[in-house]
Amino acid sequence: MFDIITDSACDLTLDTAKQLGIEVVPFYVSLDGEHYRKEGLEIPVRDFYQFMVDNPAAYPKTSLASIEDFEKAFRAHAEAGRAVLCLVFTGKMSGCVGSARNARDLVLEDYPDARIEVIDSAAATVTESTMVENAVAMRDAGCTLDETVTWLEAEKSTNQIFFTVGDLDYLIKGGRIGKVTGRAANMLGLKPMILFKEGEIFSGGVARGRQKSFEKALEQLMNYLDAHGGTPDDYRITVGYGYDADEGKRLWMQTRAALRAKYPGAQCEVGLLQIGCTIAVHTGPYALGMGVMRRWKKQN
Structure with a gap:
């Protein structure tokens, strides 16, 4: 058995994430280019869209989840002796995969026997969510972490x-x-x-x-x-x-x-x-x- 972590670019709601038994590490959103808030937690997606509609000349920005954000998530699972599969937003549009892999390496320094697999999903939004759903289906069917990683890497294209x-x-x-x-x-x-x-x-x-x-x-x-x-x-x-x-x-x-x-x-x-x-x-x-x-x- 293994645990699944993803980032908020998968666009699954917090309720859906809870139902699926996964953990979501949020991206950050800025409406003014200076102050950043956690997507879905500190700024609802609906409020974000309303700002865009009300302010058509404004161009909000996002910032990837930090190394520290992923490290905190991974460390909790490593301490509990739980293997982790982490699916992240496409590396061609974000440095999120780098953050996750650097965080994994930091955790492995303290927990060398921990298992943390980070996959660049090559996906976003609706397809990142489908990749997560496939991973959940495999986990719940009793597939091993190796089997799940192999299938996802082969089929993500x-x-x-x-x-x-x-x-x-x-x-x-x-x-x-x-x-x-x-x-x-x-x-x-x-x-x-x-x-x-x-x-x-x-x-x-x-x-x-x-x-x-x-x-x-x-x-x-x-x-x-x-x-x-x-x-x-x-x-x-x-x-x-x-x-x-x-x-x-x-x-x-x-x-x-x-x-x-x-x-x-x-x-x-x-x-x-x-x-x-x-x-x-x-x-x-x-x-x-x-x-x-x-x-x-x-x-x-």
């Missing part, structure tokens, strides 16, 4: 996110997309499609209008399933939304209906969660889309 944003201002500000391209798209009323894979953000094309961008994201998900084979039941699929919960619910319903129409014999379970601060500082308040990763299944 299957995680992808297909999403859109309200405009490109935040991606331009964060240097994720060129100013000329971004401003031209904004002026033409085009909705950018964003692809997250292999731990980083890429352009996924454009769509004309918000509804068309929903349809485009769903089309990209269907293409992914066609390319990778199987049915939706072989994957964990989760819809993520930003400020607008109603919009997220609509896309969730559309996604589930489309999957059930194409795969009538499958259950087509689809999760729904609110995208947290760590990704929202890059995408703005109106990110919307879905993530997918292969689902672990116990072999009979």
Whole structure:
């Protein structure tokens, strides 16, 4: 048996984390660039989004969980003689994996027999959450830590996110997309499609209008399933939304209906969660889309 620790970039709520029996180390959020508060603990995600909507010219920042934060978490488990699996936000967008690994090394100096495995999830938000859920399923099914690490490392490359944003201002500000391209798209009323894979953000094309961008994201998900084979039941699929919960619910319903129409014999379970601060500082308040990763299944 082993314990699971992750960071708040997975966007699982505190209640969900408690239900899953995992520990979440929070990122830090700053609305003014000076004062930082713990995501989800000292500043609710809803308040963060409201600030973004009320202050469109402001660009909040996040800061990764510190070495000390991870060390405190790891040390408690090492003292109790518990092995740890730690899944962290993609190393291509954050130094969080470095913080976690440095913290592990510090704890191992005092507890050389402790077992602390740190995995760069190459994921974020809805796909980091699905990776955590896969780890929980394996833990609860009695898989060893080695078996779990091996499977996650082999399958983490299957995680992808297909999403859109309200405009490109935040991606331009964060240097994720060129100013000329971004401003031209904004002026033409085009909705950018964003692809997250292999731990980083890429352009996924454009769509004309918000509804068309929903349809485009769903089309990209269907293409992914066609390319990778199987049915939706072989994957964990989760819809993520930003400020607008109603919009997220609509896309969730559309996604589930489309999957059930194409795969009538499958259950087509689809999760729904609110995208947290760590990704929202890059995408703005109106990110919307879905993530997918292969689902672990116990072999009979």
